[in-house]
Amino acid sequence: MALETTSTLIGTVPAVALVGIAGVAAQWAAWRFQLPAIVLLLVFGILVGPVTGILDPAAQFGSLLQPLIALAVAIILFEGGLTLDFKKLAGAGAGVFRLVVIGAPLGWLLSALALRFGAGVSWEVSCVFGGIMIVTGPTVIAPLLRHARLRKRPAALLQWEAIVNDPIGALAAVLAFQVVIAARGADEPGFGALVVGVLFAGALGWAIGWAIVKAFRDALVPEFMKVPVLFTAVIAGFALSDMVLHESGLLAVTVAGIVIANAGLPSYTELRRFKEHATVLLVSGLFILLAASLDVAELGQLTWRAVLFLALIILIARPITVLAALLGTDIPWRERLLVGFTGPRGVVLVAVAGLFGERMAAVGIADGGLVGPLAFVLVAGTVVLHGFTLAPMARAMGLSGGDIPGVLLVGGSRFTTALGEALAGAGLTVLVTDANHGALRRARAAGLPSYYGDILGEAAEHSVEFLEFSTILAASANDAYNTLVVSDLGPEFGRDRVWRLERSKEHRERHALPSGLSGRSLGEGRNFDALEQSLRAGASVKVSGLTEQFTAADFNARWPNALPIAELRADGRLIFTQAFDPETVAPDARLIALVFEERASGSPVDQPSDQNPAR
Numbered sequence: 001m002a003l004e005t006t007s008t009l010i011g012t013v014p015a016v017a018l019v020g021i022a023g024v025a026a027q028w029a030a031w032r033f034q035l036p037a038i039v040l041l042l043v044f045g046i047l048v049g050p051v052t053g054i055l056d057p058a059a060q061f062g063s064l065l066q067p068l069i070a071l072a073v074a075i076i077l078f079e080g081g082l083t084l085d086f087k088k089l090a091g092a093g094a095g096v097f098r099l100v101v102i103g104a105p106l107g108w109l110l111s112a113l114a115l116r117f118g119a120g121v122s123w124e125v126s127c128v129f130g131g132i133m134i135v136t137g138p139t140v141i142a143p144l145l146r147h148a149r150l151r152k153r154p155a156a157l158l159q160w161e162a163i164v165n166d167p168i169g170a171l172a173a174v175l176a177f178q179v180v181i182a183a184r185g186a187d188e189p190g191f192g193a194l195v196v197g198v199l200f201a202g203a204l205g206w207a208i209g210w211a212i213v214k215a216f217r218d219a220l221v222p223e224f225m226k227v228p229v230l231f232t233a234v235i236a237g238f239a240l241s242d243m244v245l246h247e248s249g250l251l252a253v254t255v256a257g258i259v260i261a262n263a264g265l266p267s268y269t270e271l272r273r274f275k276e277h278a279t280v281l282l283v284s285g286l287f288i289l290l291a292a293s294l295d296v297a298e299l300g301q302l303t304w305r306a307v308l309f310l311a312l313i314i315l316i317a318r319p320i321t322v323l324a325a326l327l328g329t330d331i332p333w334r335e336r337l338l339v340g341f342t343g344p345r346g347v348v349l350v351a352v353a354g355l356f357g358e359r360m361a362a363v364g365i366a367d368g369g370l371v372g373p374l375a376f377v378l379v380a381g382t383v384v385l386h387g388f389t390l391a392p393m394a395r396a397m398g399l400s401g402g403d404i405p406g407v408l409l410v411g412g413s414r415f416t417t418a419l420g421e422a423l424a425g426a427g428l429t430v431l432v433t434d435a436n437h438g439a440l441r442r443a444r445a446a447g448l449p450s451y452y453g454d455i456l457g458e459a460a461e462h463s464v465e466f467l468e469f470s471t472i473l474a475a476s477a478n479d480a481y482n483t484l485v486v487s488d489l490g491p492e493f494g495r496d497r498v499w500r501l502e503r504s505k506e507h508r509e510r511h512a513l514p515s516g517l518s519g520r521s522l523g524e525g526r527n528f529d530a531l532e533q534s535l536r537a538g539a540s541v542k543v544s545g546l547t548e549q550f551t552a553a554d555f556n557a558r559w560p561n562a563l564p565i566a567e568l569r570a571d572g573r574l575i576f577t578q579a580f581d582p583e584t585v586a587p588d589a590r591l592i593a594l595v596f597e598e599r600a601s602g603s604p605v606d607q608p609s610d611q612n613p614a615r
Contacts, residue, residue: 023284045291081257197245209259
């Protein structure tokens with residue numbers, strides 16, 4: 001309900017457009033200003049909903065609103081399942097198992113106690129809503145992990161727990177609701193029907209996943225139809241499972257996603273990336289709808305006990321659940337504490353809580369009407385709190401990639417060793433990788449961190465902390481491999497952050513590659529042979545700090561034959577140089593260049609290596 005009258009409501013089609021515009025605008029603003037996306041989504045939704053009264057989802061979408069939300073949640077959970085590759089657990093498997101097997105029941109119990117003694121609701125409402133509160137929100141965990149750049153194990157714990165516990169929380173609420181209504185003598189399916197429904201959902205999800213894998217692997221579905229077939233199978237499976245047992249469709253689609261993720265399909269990466277893009281749009285739209293649907297009158301029913309309830313969940317129930325579940329594991333205490341104090345809730349909780357709140361109110365449970373407002377308070381409180389605290393907490397505990405992300409140099413050579421030494425001296429994290437052990441000899445001798453293996457292989461995903469790096473330079477002697485690296489890692493890191501050396505025959509029409517495949521080149525003259533030959537002839541990679549007294553133009557005049565390679569900004573960003581233009585270089589930046597002659601006395605080249613690029 002808006003704060004004012006709904007006379008300003010727009011039509012259904014403009015409402016759909018407004019949801020999309022507000023969601024994408026919030027995501028872009030979050031990226032542009034380095035803020036948690038979920039927080040801005042809630043703010044934008046409240047602005048177009050309760051504040052201005054332009055958007056009222058219940059009025060504009062009517063009876064279609066809840067089915068649309070349910071289908072969107074199903075697709076989000078399926079995409080989450082697609083990310084749960086067992087090979088990527090990387091030491092977190094035991095922790096995830098405990099968070100699901102021990103943490104879910106314990107979290108249910110502690111959440112119910114917080115509801116009963118904190119919010120003051122009845123035991124019936126506490127048991128049902130406590131089951132829903134097992135979920136920690138995959139719709140919010142993924143954006144928070146991207147923003148905080150957590151290390152592999154705590155990120156895996158949070159991600160797996162959120163996705164696996166989501167359908168478990170919904171089914172726990174179904175079980176508690178069955179017990180409540182049975183105690184009231186209502187005519188509802190019994191416990192046996194619940195067990196059958198859960199088993200059916202699990203089997204159906206496995207069957208859908210197996211069928212998709214079989215069809216795709218045996219080329220029974222053409223490439224252009226794989227995504228439509230996938231979407232149709234997910235929606236059909238969700239609907240069929242829900243017909244047998246309400247909310248069991250969440251379990252079915254999650255199982256289907258996990259089966260596909262662990263099947264090793266050749267087209268899996270493309271499918272997952274498309275699903276990720278769809279999920280970003282769905283999460284954005286769902287949070288806009290959630291905030292716009294805020295009913296101020298319902299929130300007015302809450303008292304100070306809602307704040308007490310929120311504090312009990314965040315400060316007591318969640319930490320105790322995680323610490324007790326992980327007791328006896330080899331997971332470091334810092335990671336346990338970080339996971340224990342990170343438990344944001346999302347759209348799934350609000351959607352399921354609203355449904356069961358209405359159903360409990362319908363069977364005569366007076367407190368059922370408080371479930372919806374309490375769910376919104378929990379989601380808003382945890383999203384805002386964790387959105388602003390997760391990144392700084394992770395940095396303080398040493399569990400994030402740091403404020404100044406580094407550079408990944410692919411290919412061991414004279415050039416990457418010299419460049420790596422210069423970048424490391426400037427304060428950046430550097431890693432040199434190569435599939436040839438001998439090619440890393442120079443880098444190891446120079447004291448640079450190195451990784452022996454294919455950076456595109458599965459082993460690298462377990463051994464390399466990719467979150468420590470924001471920029472990649474493919475600089476091996478193999479032009480084709482450099483192209484493969486930028487093509488494969490470009491979507492993950494951003495194509496503006498992935499570079500390669502100039503190919504030896506780059507400018508010949510016969511050897512030209514499509515722009516979407518070739519990636520960003522360092523520019524003319526910056527190919528492997530030319531750079532190696534220059535270094536053999538005595539050139540060196542130097543760092544030159546620019547000031548008002550020594551500008552980029554002065555640098556160019558002092559070393560006219562130098563070959564600028566990159567520009568290191570004051571905030572730590574590294575920008576490789578395709579074509580050097582003194583007019584576009586930031587006045588307080590540092591130039592990294594291949595210098596062909598000895599520095600002049602008193603010049604600023606080769607500044608002390610302990611200088612911090614963020615200063």
